[in-house]
Amino acid sequence: MTIEAVDTQPKPNLLNDPKFRAIVAQIVVVVLFVSLLAYIGNNAAENMEKIGIKAGFDFLGLQAGFMPTSPNFNITGFDVNTDTHMDVFWLGLVNTLLIAVIGIISATIVGFIFGVLRLSSNPLVNFVAAAYIEGTRNIPLLLQILVWYFGVLLALPVVKNSLNMGDLVFLNNRYLVAPAPVFEDGFGFVVAGFVIGIIATFFMARWARIRQEKTGEQFPVFFTALGLIFGLPILVLLATGVPLTWDIPALKGFNFVGGVQITSQLTALFLALTFYTGAFIAENVRSGIQAVSHGQTEASSALGLRPNRTMSLIVIPQAMRVIVPPVTSQYLNLAKNSSLAIAIGYPDIVNVFMGISLNQTGKAIEIIGMTMGVYLTISLIISMFMNWYNKRVALVER
Amino acid sequence: MSKSFVRTEFHPDLPPPVSEAGIIGWLRHNLFSTWYNSLATLIIMYLAWLSIPPAIDWLLISSVWEANDYKECRAGGSGACWGMIDKRFNLFMYGFFKADQFWRPNLALIVFMVAMLPVLFDKLPGRKICVPFLIFGFPALAVALIRGPVEMSSFQTPVGIAVWVAMFAAAVFFGHRGATRANAIMSGAGYSAAYIIVFIVFISWGLGLEKIETDSYGGLLLTLILAGVGIAVALPLGILLALGRRANSMPLIQILCIGFIEIIRSVPLISVLFMAQFMLPLFLPEGVKFDNVMRALVGFSLFAAAYMAEVVRGGLQAIPKGQFEAADSLGLNFYLNMRLIVLPQALKIVIPGIVSTFIGLFKDTSLVSIIGLADLLLVAKQSYTDSNWLGLEHTAYVFIAIIYFIICFSMSRYSMYLERKLHTGHKR
Numbered sequence: 001m002t003i004e005a006v007d008t009q010p011k012p013n014l015l016n017d018p019k020f021r022a023i024v025a026q027i028v029v030v031v032l033f034v035s036l037l038a039y040i041g042n043n044a045a046e047n048m049e050k051i052g053i054k055a056g057f058d059f060l061g062l063q064a065g066f067m068p069t070s071p072n073f074n075i076t077g078f079d080v081n082t083d084t085h086m087d088v089f090w091l092g093l094v095n096t097l098l099i100a101v102i103g104i105i106s107a108t109i110v111g112f113i114f115g116v117l118r119l120s121s122n123p124l125v126n127f128v129a130a131a132y133i134e135g136t137r138n139i140p141l142l143l144q145i146l147v148w149y150f151g152v153l154l155a156l157p158v159v160k161n162s163l164n165m166g167d168l169v170f171l172n173n174r175y176l177v178a179p180a181p182v183f184e185d186g187f188g189f190v191v192a193g194f195v196i197g198i199i200a201t202f203f204m205a206r207w208a209r210i211r212q213e214k215t216g217e218q219f220p221v222f223f224t225a226l227g228l229i230f231g232l233p234i235l236v237l238l239a240t241g242v243p244l245t246w247d248i249p250a251l252k253g254f255n256f257v258g259g260v261q262i263t264s265q266l267t268a269l270f271l272a273l274t275f276y277t278g279a280f281i282a283e284n285v286r287s288g289i290q291a292v293s294h295g296q297t298e299a300s301s302a303l304g305l306r307p308n309r310t311m312s313l314i315v316i317p318q319a320m321r322v323i324v325p326p327v328t329s330q331y332l333n334l335a336k337n338s339s340l341a342i343a344i345g346y347p348d349i350v351n352v353f354m355g356i357s358l359n360q361t362g363k364a365i366e367i368i369g370m371t372m373g374v375y376l377t378i379s380l381i382i383s384m385f386m387n388w389y390n391k392r393v394a395l396v397e398r
Numbered sequence: 399m400s401k402s403f404v405r406t407e408f409h410p411d412l413p414p415p416v417s418e419a420g421i422i423g424w425l426r427h428n429l430f431s432t433w434y435n436s437l438a439t440l441i442i443m444y445l446a447w448l449s450i451p452p453a454i455d456w457l458l459i460s461s462v463w464e465a466n467d468y469k470e471c472r473a474g475g476s477g478a479c480w481g482m483i484d485k486r487f488n489l490f491m492y493g494f495f496k497a498d499q500f501w502r503p504n505l506a507l508i509v510f511m512v513a514m515l516p517v518l519f520d521k522l523p524g525r526k527i528c529v530p531f532l533i534f535g536f537p538a539l540a541v542a543l544i545r546g547p548v549e550m551s552s553f554q555t556p557v558g559i560a561v562w563v564a565m566f567a568a569a570v571f572f573g574h575r576g577a578t579r580a581n582a583i584m585s586g587a588g589y590s591a592a593y594i595i596v597f598i599v600f601i602s603w604g605l606g607l608e609k610i611e612t613d614s615y616g617g618l619l620l621t622l623i624l625a626g627v628g629i630a631v632a633l634p635l636g637i638l639l640a641l642g643r644r645a646n647s648m649p650l651i652q653i654l655c656i657g658f659i660e661i662i663r664s665v666p667l668i669s670v671l672f673m674a675q676f677m678l679p680l681f682l683p684e685g686v687k688f689d690n691v692m693r694a695l696v697g698f699s700l701f702a703a704a705y706m707a708e709v710v711r712g713g714l715q716a717i718p719k720g721q722f723e724a725a726d727s728l729g730l731n732f733y734l735n736m737r738l739i740v741l742p743q744a745l746k747i748v749i750p751g752i753v754s755t756f757i758g759l760f761k762d763t764s765l766v767s768i769i770g771l772a773d774l775l776l777v778a779k780q781s782y783t784d785s786n787w788l789g790l791e792h793t794a795y796v797f798i799a800i801i802y803f804i805i806c807f808s809m810s811r812y813s814m815y816l817e818r819k820l821h822t823g824h825k826r
Binding site: 018019022025026029030033040043044046047048050120121122123124125128134135137138139140141142143146147150151332336337339340342343350354358364365368371372375376379380 | 672
């Protein structure tokens with residue numbers, strides 16, 4: 001009797017092979033995606049031909065023919081008679097970066113202050129911080145911008161009756177005007193002194209750290225740094241005979257002449273972004289500090305450290321690890337939210353380029369693509385910087 | 399020998415010192431514990447004294463509750479003009495929705511809230527019915543109630559009806575066949591196709607109600623529609639995107655998903671809305687018309703999906719690898735693995751994240767006012783530029799701020815309650 005060898009292994013179905021299925025799925029998705037793109041592109045080409053728009057970036061060289069910003073607030077020196085859509089793009093970009101940078105700085109300060117106040121043992125302080133945080137976090141940013149602009153700043157007196165602060169700063173419903181510094185010859189030395197101060201501080205801090213690691217002796221780094229960074233330029237300023245005068249604004253006719261003007265649009269956007277993002281950062285700071293376990297504080301007091309040293313050496317370095325990643329995303333949000341400027345007419349890139357230039361030229365694809373590219377780049381730069389910083393403060397594991 | 403005195407009974411407890419107990423003790427410990435705490439307390443009390451009485455006066459005492467135009471408001475008092483809100487209340491709530499049809503969105507909202515109750519609070523019964531109803535039944539019902547019938551030319555010819563019936567029969571057949579053969583993909587595809595067909599038939603019937611054009615939507619109704627459709631599209635799409643992003647065996651799909659998520663997340667919503675507004679009409683073939691509300695919905699949903707994908711990814715990453723491997727070793731295929739093992743755990747972890755994303759989306763709906771949709775914010779803006787109600791921006795803004803605050807704040811409180819409930823036994 002012979003036993004036939006039976007191949008008990010059934011032939012595997014190709015459809016059940018995960019590798020084969022992965023390849024098929026990818027091919028299907030990519031083909032669908034490419035055909036969708038082709039379909040869209042085809043439609044776009046047809047539609048654009050019908051309306052008579054040609055694709056391309058030639059429009060950037062055409063004269064814009066509109067004034068995207070008020071003449072008093074014109075950082076790039078936009079000239080309505082000659083400048084092109086490319087200059088509109090630059091103007092918008094510079095204004096976007098301006099509001100993003102000052103917004104990030106002030107939101108961080110507000111956020112840290114209120115984050116710490118939220119942890120106060122004083123119930124009144126705690127309540128005020130909580131009311132601020134919950135109040136701003138739960139109301140749309142756009143509404144807050146409009147409230148600051150239409151509700152607060154436009155309700156200020158007109159130019160003629162400007163609020164006068166010591167004959168130097170004037171505030172009215174169109175702008176805030178303050179003395180502008182005028183730099184004369186020799187101010188370069190002061191700037192040089194400032195730069196030297198920063199560099200010297202860097203090396204001094206390194207030297208002090210190395211010395212403390214070797215000998216245990218401490219060096220008053222903070223006050224020396226203060227002296228170097230601010231004292232040195234002031235000394236140079238006095239030594240060169242104060243090459244700096246102030247251009248003080250004065251009311252001439254219907255407007256202020258001289259000084260530096262900050263438009264209410266910028267102020268409203270700045271205040272709204274600062275307080276809105278500040279509230280989110282405050283929550284991040286609070287949760288970061290609370291994430292440091294109480295044992296750490298206790299251990300530090302057991303070692304004999306005073307409360308403020310405990311805070312600066314033990315709690316804050318550990319809290320930073322928790323705080324940095326969410327705060328990064330808040331910075332990104334602030335940069336993106338600055339695009340809401342369009343609601344009150346602050347001349348940022350969305351307002352002047354994606355708004356007015358798009359309306360005038362009809363080049364929807366190019367303009368929206370360029371604007372999105374700008375935000376992509378800004379986001380990338382902020383994330384790269386904050387990733388680098390996060391690596392510095394992150395826990396070094398084995 | 400000296401005598402010593404030893405107490406034979408306890409001395410009665412002395413009352414605590416007056417300075418340490420009761421109100422005075424509490425004040426000393428909390429409000430005036432250090433000099434800077436005392437200073438802060440005094441400053442805050444002073445500021446409160448400066449700001450709270452005028453605020454109450456503006457809101458309640460010198461406010462005007464009945465008025466026909468801004469002149470009557472100005473004459474009646476220096477406070478808020480609630481008369482304007484009263485006169486324009488329907489605009490704030492429904493926009494230009496037909497007044498005799500208000501019951502439809504109201505009914506949809508009531509049905510939604512009743513069905514949500516067992517989902518929100520697990521002590522209430524009926525979860526088993528309400529969850530499937532909310533996922534499968536409610537979207538069709540809401541479309542029918544709010545939009546009315548969506549015409550389909552194919553339902554008007556016998557041939558068209560025959561094709562739909564044939565498709566439905568085929569879908570059910572495949573679904574049933576897949577189910578009997580335990581082929582999850584086949585049954586899933588078949589039954590979902592059948593469901594989609596039923597859905598389409600239902601919304602084209604639309605309960606036989608009157609059709610209402612989308613451009614008449616406005617006010618809080620439009621805000622809620624945008625947020626609701628946004629989340630309803632974003633959740634499933636976000637889950638798919640998150641799974642695609644983690645599909646290591648399929649790098650091309652990964653690249654597409656990462657590209658979509660990261661690009662959308664790094665540009666502002668307003669540019670996505672502009673894209674939907676200006677580029678979408680270019681991308682569609684001739685004859686296909688999307689009105690403004692639909693365009694905004696498309697842009698808003700895609701934006702929401704990218705954010706939701708990142709939230710879901712956080713949950714997927716929190717599932718230990720052992721869970722995936724255990725499911726694999728049980729012989730579950732990818733679909734069953736996700737449905738039975740991974741997603742239930744991952745989604746449970748990220749519920750608070752989903753809620754907070756939803757709060758963000760709800761606030762972001764206000765951006766559609768920039769592209770000219772009459773949502774709550776634009777209605778408020780139109781109110782104080784109306785010639786009857788000039789210059790009443792404070793009243794309008796305070797009113798809608800209160801609406802936004804109540805909705806967002808209650809959602810965030812609910813999210814905290816959920817977090818506490820889900821974090822059982824991990825707290826010190």
